[in-house]
Amino acid sequence: MADNERGSDGDSEKGDSAQSIDLDLDEVVLDDEVEGDNQGLFDDLLDSEPIFENKEVLRPSYTPHELPHRKEQINKMATILVAALRGETPSNILIYGKTGTGKTASAKFVSQELESTSQKYSVPCDVEYINCEVTDTQYRVLAQLANKFIDKNEELIDERLEKFESLRADVTANETSEDTGASADFERKDSTATPAVLDDTEFDSVEGLDDRIEELKADREEMEQVPMTGWPTDRVYSVFFDAVDYRERVVVIMLDEIDKLVEKSGDDTLYNLSRMNSELSNSRVSIMGISNDLKFTDFLDPRVKSSLGEEEIVFPPYDANQLRDILQHRADVAFKPDALTDDVIPLCAAFAAQEHGDARRALDLLRTAGELAERDQSERVLEEHVRQAQDKIELDRVVEVVRTLPTQSKLVLFSTILLEKNGVHNINTGEVYNIYKSLCEEIDADVLTQRRVTDLISELDMLGIVNAVVVSKGRYGRTKEISLSVPIEETEAVLMSDSRIGDIEDVQPFVQARFDN
The missing domain is CATH 1.10.8.60 (Helicase, Ruva Protein; domain 3)
Structure with missing residues (x-):
């Protein structure tokens, strides 16, 4: 009886399970049918015809095959760097020009042409590019250059090892075939004779070939990548020096935004690079510096300035x-x-x-x-x-620009925004300063003097965020009339994203105090 009940219960459970499975399968099929009818999130966008053929061409990183209106500057660079193709040391070059005048694109174009021509004529010539806005310390510059040359040296060693080991295998195979074919009755050949396979090679003997292979293997093991931190700078320079001088070649080091390197780390890097030719045995180094600042050389050591600025090229703005x-x-x-x-x-x-x-x-x-x-x-x-x-x-x-302003400048700008939002026109420095003081007290910030706040307003004016005009008030003296040059809502939103300014809950009393006064 109990078994029958258990059996009937089991059958019932199986039936329910089967129904459940059937139901689930139906739902899955139904869901698939629904999904098949609906377009995906990106389907509509992909169905539309694209406007771009190759968007990368419009990015700053792209180097075009032709640079309109820069032929004069490109030709001047080429006449200086052609010395590298003759195995001579090119003069150092400083390239000046404002942002977007084609300096970097022209320099990269000439460098690519230089490297391709050097390969065509089998002249060893390397060009290395460093962006000093990113790589802005002496250690990083030297480490990055050292690692690039170590990579090239390892590649060269691997190629030579493969070539020489293949040659050594041919020598062994030749010796084996001669031993097999030789008869004991014939006079044994002179063991010191150079094998025929070494004819037309740089090696006079098998021992010389073996020594060269062992030497290359030892060089390969000694090469060590420089970590991006942790070594003494003089050790990094020593590794870089050895890596550059490993083989005979002319090296052009292109330092983009070179003024950022000098501003952050001084001119030690440039001094070392510009003086290393006197110590190199096999290679020669030339420096190409690119800068937006025409006056950055004013801060250089006179010795660095004289050796670095051997040739100068100015890129004028485009019309x-x-x-x-x-x-x-x-x-x-x-x-x-x-x-x-x-x-x-x-x-x-x-x-x-x-x-x-x-x-x-x-x-x-x-x-x-x-x-x-x-x-x-x-x-x-x-x-x-x-x-x-x-x-x-x-x-x-x-x-x-607003997001990266110092807190004090943000408070001055926020004070100006509050006044404008409340319908105040021709805002003067005193009005801004009164609200600024209240805001500083609210967030427990140091209160600067009114003279210093006036300087901050001038800085905001130079950044194009406010427009500050000095107006004469006759016998009452002169004052600055301030107005915003940027959209109020978007600028206020950026300021409120600052955690300290965002903590100010009710700003209206600060503005009202101005009217009460």
Whole structure:
């Protein structure tokens, strides 16, 4: 009886389970059918026709095959560096110019041509690029250069070992075949004779070949990568020196943003690099420095300045017509045919020409306009996309500048925003200072003098965040009238993201106090 009950219960459970499985399977099939009918998150975006053919062409990191309006500067660089192809030491070069004037792109273009030509004529020549805005200390520069040359030396050793060990295997195979074919009745050959396989090689004997293989293996084992921290600087320099001088070659070291290196670490690195030719036995080193600051050499040791600035090349800003040519040159590769309306490139060039002829800004503007057009699923890039891109880039710049301001400058800017939001026009320094003091007390920050706050306002003016104009009040003296040059809402949002300023819960009493006074 109990068994029957148990059996019936078991059958019931099995039936329920079967129904459950059937139900689940039905739901799975149903879900699959529903998912099949719906487009995925990215399907609609992928279905739209892309505007770009190759967006990377519009990025600053891209080195074009042709650089319009920089032929004079490129030719001058080439006439200096051609000495490397003759096995001579080229003069050191300093390249000056504002941001976006084609300095780095031109230098990289010439360097690529130099390396390809050196391979064509079998002249050992290496060009190494260092961005000193990222690699900004003597230790890092020397370590990065040392490791690059160690990698190249190891590659060279591996190639030679493979070649010489293959030659040694041929010698062994030749000896074996001669021993097998020789008869005991014949006179034994002179064991000191050079094998035929070594004819037309650099080796006079098998022993010389074996010694060279062992020497290369020893060199390979001695090479050690430099860690990015932890070694004494003189040891890093010694390893770098040995790595450079391992073989005969001409080395061009390209130091981009060289002024950042000098500003952070002084001129010791440049002194060591510019003087090392007198100690090198096999190689020769030339330095190519690239800087946005025309006056950075004023801070150099006179000896470094004289040896580093043997040749100077200045890159002037582009005008609107030149920017138009550059943009057209890149756009032909970057975009699909007929993807741009006729007014897009002239407008991008005009905007960038207002910013001291910055080609990088023009390319960013064109790329951003294309991206905005794609997001709108527009078939072409229009003038309105360029204007939207201009606003977006400007806002991104403002956000980044405001975000990185010191706390005291943020408080001064926040005081100005509070006054403007409450309808105050022609704000003067005293009004800003009164609110600034209240804000400092609220977040327990040090209160600066009014004179120092005036200096901070001038700094904000130079950054383009506020507009400060000195106005004469007759017998009452002169004062600064301050107004914002940036969007209030977005700027306030960035300031409120600062943890200290974000803690201020109610700012209205501070502004009201100004009216009460």
